[in-house]
Amino acid sequence: MDDDGAEGTEGVDLREVYRQRQQRLSSRPRTVSDSQGGDAAPASRARAFRKRLCSKTLERLFRQLFVDLNQSIKWQQEVADGQVPRKSCDMWCYLAGLAERLQSGDATLELACRMIQAHGCCPRASTMLLRLYTRRRMTGPAIAQALGMVRVFQYRAGGQAPVPLWLLDQVADLVYTVGLSVVRQELVASRGERTELREDEKGLERVLEELASMEIDGIER
Secondary structure: OHHHHHHHHOOOOOOHHHHHHHHHHHHHHHHHHHHHHHHHHHHHHHHHHHOOOHHHHHHHHHHHHHHHHHHHHHHHHHOOOOOOOOHHHHHHHOOOHHHHHHOOOOHHHHHHHHHHHOOOHHHHHHHHHHHHHHOOOOHHHHHHHHHHHHHHHHHHHHHOOOOOOOHHHHHHHHHHHOHHHHHHHHOOOOHHHHOOOOHHHHHHHHHHHHHHHHHHOOOOO
């Protein structure tokens, strides 16, 4: 019986069996786990289900802030090098808004607003300069910007229209900061030797009278 078993074993070609087994293994489709190891599947799942760090709205805001910061840094570098680049009025408006929003400095804000006004009359630039001069207690330049805003309002209104709230608000901040008497003294000094009031000066006087009737802070000074 042992001899029969031995003869059966000798009849099997082990090399052929090994070759067939290798062929079956090579023809089997390879998977990611076979080629990269057991850690590949969890890594792929981690990539597929990666958690967002913030919402889409915040991501959009961060991207815009990144662009604004780059533009502001580039512009400040140009100013530091003594250059005044030639830009469109829209671009100067954008840079002025950046300077005010990012608090880049009074000099850069004033430069941008002045370049806007060099292109033409702009109430937005006058408003930003009025806020700047009010904060620095520069009454004369602040009144000059307020007169410019009054001229724009008179041109657009075309008559004895009520004083708009946005103009009252800006001049009220100036009155609150330096006092009504200081504003009126500076307004009289700006006329020089003229005795007749211009239309914009009459308009600013009406604004001051309106603020006095509202009894805001600063009218007693």
